[in-house]
Amino acid sequence: MATVTLKNLKKSFGPTDVIHGIDMDIADGEFVVIVGPSGCGKSTLLRMVAGLETVTSGEVQIDGRVVNNEEPMDRDIAMVFQNYALYPHMSVFDNMAYGLKIAKVPKPEIADRVATAAKLLQLEPYLQRKPRELSGGQRQRVAMGRAIVRKPAVFLFDEPLSNLDAKLRVQMRLEIKQLQRELGVTSLYVTHDQVEAMTLADRMIVMNAGVADQIGAPLDVYANPATEFVAGFIGSPPTNFIDAALIGGGGGGGGRIGIRPEHVRLTDQGQLEAVVGYAEALGAETLIHLRAKDGGQITVRQDAGQPIPHEGQTCALDWDTAQVMRFDANGMRQ
Amino acid sequence: MEKRVTFKGIWLPLLLVLPQILITAVFFFYPAGQAIYQSLFIPDPFGLSMQWVGLGNFEYLLSDRYYRASFLTTAIFSILVTVVSMGVALYLAVLADRLIKGSGTYRTLLIWPYAVAPAVAGVLWLFMFNTRVGVVTWYLGLLGYDWNHVLNEGEAMGLVVVASAWGRISYNFLFFLAGLQAIPKSVIEAAAIDGARFWTRFRTIVWPLLSPTTFFLLVVNIIYAFFETFGVIHTITSGGPQQATTILVYKVYSDGFVGQDLGSSAAQSVILLAIVSVLTVVQFKYIERRVHY
Amino acid sequence: MSERNGMVEKRGGGLWLTHLGLIIGVAFIFFPIWLAFVASTVDQQEIVRPPMPLLPGDQLIENYTKALTSGVNAPVAAMLLNSLIMAMGIAIGKIAISLLSAFAIVYFRFPGRKLFFWLIFLTLMLPVEVRIVPTFEVIANFGMLNSYSGLILPLIASATATFLFRQFFMTVPDELAEAARVDGAKPMRFFIDILLPMSRTNIAALFVILFIYGWNQYLWPLLITTDPSMNTIVMGIKQMFPSGDDIADWPVIMATSILAMVPPVIVVVGMQKLFIRGLVESEK
Numbered sequence: 001m002a003t004v005t006l007k008n009l010k011k012s013f014g015p016t017d018v019i020h021g022i023d024m025d026i027a028d029g030e031f032v033v034i035v036g037p038s039g040c041g042k043s044t045l046l047r048m049v050a051g052l053e054t055v056t057s058g059e060v061q062i063d064g065r066v067v068n069n070e071e072p073m074d075r076d077i078a079m080v081f082q083n084y085a086l087y088p089h090m091s092v093f094d095n096m097a098y099g100l101k102i103a104k105v106p107k108p109e110i111a112d113r114v115a116t117a118a119k120l121l122q123l124e125p126y127l128q129r130k131p132r133e134l135s136g137g138q139r140q141r142v143a144m145g146r147a148i149v150r151k152p153a154v155f156l157f158d159e160p161l162s163n164l165d166a167k168l169r170v171q172m173r174l175e176i177k178q179l180q181r182e183l184g185v186t187s188l189y190v191t192h193d194q195v196e197a198m199t200l201a202d203r204m205i206v207m208n209a210g211v212a213d214q215i216g217a218p219l220d221v222y223a224n225p226a227t228e229f230v231a232g233f234i235g236s237p238p239t240n241f242i243d244a245a246l247i248g249g250g251g252g253g254g255g256r257i258g259i260r261p262e263h264v265r266l267t268d269q270g271q272l273e274a275v276v277g278y279a280e281a282l283g284a285e286t287l288i289h290l291r292a293k294d295g296g297q298i299t300v301r302q303d304a305g306q307p308i309p310h311e312g313q314t315c316a317l318d319w320d321t322a323q324v325m326r327f328d329a330n331g332m333r334q
Numbered sequence: 335m336e337k338r339v340t341f342k343g344i345w346l347p348l349l350l351v352l353p354q355i356l357i358t359a360v361f362f363f364y365p366a367g368q369a370i371y372q373s374l375f376i377p378d379p380f381g382l383s384m385q386w387v388g389l390g391n392f393e394y395l396l397s398d399r400y401y402r403a404s405f406l407t408t409a410i411f412s413i414l415v416t417v418v419s420m421g422v423a424l425y426l427a428v429l430a431d432r433l434i435k436g437s438g439t440y441r442t443l444l445i446w447p448y449a450v451a452p453a454v455a456g457v458l459w460l461f462m463f464n465t466r467v468g469v470v471t472w473y474l475g476l477l478g479y480d481w482n483h484v485l486n487e488g489e490a491m492g493l494v495v496v497a498s499a500w501g502r503i504s505y506n507f508l509f510f511l512a513g514l515q516a517i518p519k520s521v522i523e524a525a526a527i528d529g530a531r532f533w534t535r536f537r538t539i540v541w542p543l544l545s546p547t548t549f550f551l552l553v554v555n556i557i558y559a560f561f562e563t564f565g566v567i568h569t570i571t572s573g574g575p576q577q578a579t580t581i582l583v584y585k586v587y588s589d590g591f592v593g594q595d596l597g598s599s600a601a602q603s604v605i606l607l608a609i610v611s612v613l614t615v616v617q618f619k620y621i622e623r624r625v626h627y
Numbered sequence: 628m629s630e631r632n633g634m635v636e637k638r639g640g641g642l643w644l645t646h647l648g649l650i651i652g653v654a655f656i657f658f659p660i661w662l663a664f665v666a667s668t669v670d671q672q673e674i675v676r677p678p679m680p681l682l683p684g685d686q687l688i689e690n691y692t693k694a695l696t697s698g699v700n701a702p703v704a705a706m707l708l709n710s711l712i713m714a715m716g717i718a719i720g721k722i723a724i725s726l727l728s729a730f731a732i733v734y735f736r737f738p739g740r741k742l743f744f745w746l747i748f749l750t751l752m753l754p755v756e757v758r759i760v761p762t763f764e765v766i767a768n769f770g771m772l773n774s775y776s777g778l779i780l781p782l783i784a785s786a787t788a789t790f791l792f793r794q795f796f797m798t799v800p801d802e803l804a805e806a807a808r809v810d811g812a813k814p815m816r817f818f819i820d821i822l823l824p825m826s827r828t829n830i831a832a833l834f835v836i837l838f839i840y841g842w843n844q845y846l847w848p849l850l851i852t853t854d855p856s857m858n859t860i861v862m863g864i865k866q867m868f869p870s871g872d873d874i875a876d877w878p879v880i881m882a883t884s885i886l887a888m889v890p891p892v893i894v895v896v897g898m899q900k901l902f903i904r905g906l907v908e909s910e911k
Binding site: 508568 | 642648652656658674675677724732735737738747758759763765784785786796797842844865874880888891894895907
């Protein structure tokens with residue numbers, strides 16, 4: 001088991017800076033999720049920890065040891081890839097055993113470790129099959145198994161669930177979480193899916209254009225986003241943003257306020273008027289999409305029991321001031 | 335296109351490319367350079383020294399009646415070989431494509447000649463048309479036709495063309511069949527519903543859609559006719575009669591090895607080299623495919 | 628892929644006409660081969676008094692035995708062996724050096740990489756026939772006339788195979804190499820354990836093409852094997868024809884021609900799928 005420390009970690013490809021300096025301490029056994037839209041640098045960050053990408057400046061430490069110049073295999077890590085990267089010509093057993101064979105682990109021990117992992121992942125009936133004879137979920141498990149048998153200090157996951165269908169994704173998400181709890185291995189997990197991040201993470205790093213906008217526990221991040229970007233990215237449907245000028249007395253300076261859909265109410269008399277576009281009744285709740293006078297989109301989430309306004313109807317919107325998040329012109333929380 | 339992943343190291347990759355680089359340098363670049371170098375000299379009559387003549391060898395060649403004749407011969411020969419072998423192959427491929435069952439069997443039978451070396455193909459056709467014992471010659475004689483490719487220039491050309499084209503049918507057939515089978519069935523059916531009969535469909539739909547394959551084969555077959563038919567010519571006619579079947583490659587061989595005229599032979603090599611380069615560039619430019627064999 | 632239907636119209640005699648057309652084509656293709664086979668089974672007398680028969684005779688064993696054991700200048704059995712060594716040498720040699728250099732060019736960044744790439748690329752263009760005289764001189768200077776290495780090495784100096792493997796390696800997902808690195812595989816280990824097994828079908832397909840390319844060489848062996856015991860079978864046939872007015876020993880020559888065809892035909896027909904794949908891919 002190990003800690004991971006990133007110190008002012010930077011990465012450039014030629015003249016282009018993709019990671020602008022990240023600092024982070026990951027505790028032993030902690031599950032940290034790096035989340036952000038595509039192109040934000042989250043995969044690059046993970047690959048620097050893995051040793052698949054060189055570090056431009058700063059430090060990667062694993063268990064207090066600087067590993068910047070070490071090969072991936074010397075870092076005591078294991079990685080699960082987005083497309084699993086199973087060796088197509090090897091059986092499931094050989095796929096899992098390959099790293100151990102290279103490390104010259106004695107044969108009986110290899111068999112033992114693979115058997116344990118296979119049991120844990122319910123892969124025992126498939127050990128002699130080739131990857132192409134497995135379903136997507138099974139391949140995913142083999143990729144996990146390959147990581148587990150090596151008993152690494154750190155697990156690295158690079159969008160491991162994005163090739164699965166929605167139902168399987170939810171199921172595998174749970175399995176990964178349980179597995180990580182059971183094994184207690186420090187894990188770093190990259191995803192673009194904020195739901196995955198919320199459900200899996202002990203702490204998450206929300207990345208935006210090469211910068212860690214916020215690092216914190218999922219619920220803290222949700223309740224208390226540090227930037228306009230984080231407020232918009234975390235939560236579904238996303239936070240509503242309204243020009244501060246539009247509701248009057250917004251502090252001035254061109255800032256905006258953010259208010260989550262579940263905190264907005266439709267009333268007769270409120271702080272803002274908007275026209276109902278359309279309503280999505282989802283059963284337990286209803287999402288009402290409105291258009292404000294300045295053209296901005298606003299979404300209201302209300303419980304199923306409440307009345308649904310007609311399309312084209314003009315409504316007033318109201319909210320508690322305590323729920324309002326204020327952002328300055330640069331998108332920083334005020 | 336580049337790989338994202340690379341391994342570290344400088345000596346290992348250099349070691350890995352070394353065998354190919356060595357062999358290519360010694361057996362390709364050095365001889366090719368020598369050909370260009372020698373094309374600028376003529377050896378003295380005793381072969382003791384080389385005299386610089388600049389482009390003299392080329393000027394001499396281009397004014398040489400036999401060399402110009404060989405150019406013309408090569409042009410006629412390669413056009414005929416290309417047209418005959420592609421024509422027959424296309425005909426067979428269209429028929430095989432029409433079959434629901436059994437096209438695999440015909441394909442198996444039709445790929446045999448690919449395995450037959452041009453020189454062996456030459457011997458087979460020489461045997462059939464041999465002036466003394468040839469079966470075809472004998473039956474032609476019954477019909478009152480006196481076949482003699484040893485003396486008749488046209489007949490000699492005809493024989494080497496057919497023998498060369500014969501060996502190439504398999505190759506063209508395979509590519510045409512693959513090209514035809516890649517045309518979506520629905521396009522043909524739509525044309526049929528529009529009222530187009532087989533021949534109209536072929537002319538207006540199939541042939542245009544097949545044109546990349548056709549163009550590719552055109553270039554490849556010309557290169558084949560230029561170089562790989564040496565075996566056919568050498569076994570059947572040895573370039574005769576009266577140099578009527580002396581194509582350029584044959585002339586490089588006969589001037590260089592039989593006539594020992596190194597300067598001229600080297601200059602001819604350089605000209606051939608230029609022709610192949612042009613053909614290859616044309617091919618790259620227009621169809622982005624690669625030729626060899 | 629959906630089941631392909633042949634004709635759009637499925638009426639009447641069209642099918643028979645199609646078969647007839649194909650059968651005529653097959654007959655045209657096979658007639659010369661058939662005739663050669665017949666000639667290899669009769670005796671000289673039946674051939675020199677035309678027309679020769681069109682059905683096999685009873686001299687098959689005699690003619691082939693004579694060809695294999697004594698031939699005209701040299702026993703054909705020896706020529707077959709020479710051809711086999713040359714074809715295998717070219718196929719294996721070219722595949723081996725191409726695999727190594729393609730691996731280096733795709734998976735490493737080293738000084739001169741671009742240069743090597745273009746140098747190799749240039750060789751795509753020029754068949755051995757074009758540089759035949761100077762190549763002959765090189766071989767002569769190395770004392771490699773009448774040797775297997777002289778037969779094989781100059782024909783290996785071409786980059787088609789390198790390109791084929793390069794293209795294939797480019798399609799191998801990056802993650803496989805990364806996974807191998809995380810698993811602790813060094814470059815050569817990755818090459819042997821992962822890349823080679825994944826290239827199996829490509830290697831086999833290329834082998835078929837190169838074997839036939841090597842087996843069917845004519846001009847090159849003609850130039851550098853002056854000793855009849857080093858002749859390959861394809862060029863040896865021509866050497867069997869007498870100079871001057873003597874009548875050729877046709878049954879033995881035709882038996883030799885058939886023998887020269889058998890190995891490549893077996894390879895092409897037996898490995899048809901791989902052969903077609905190799906052919907189409909190496910030209911793409």
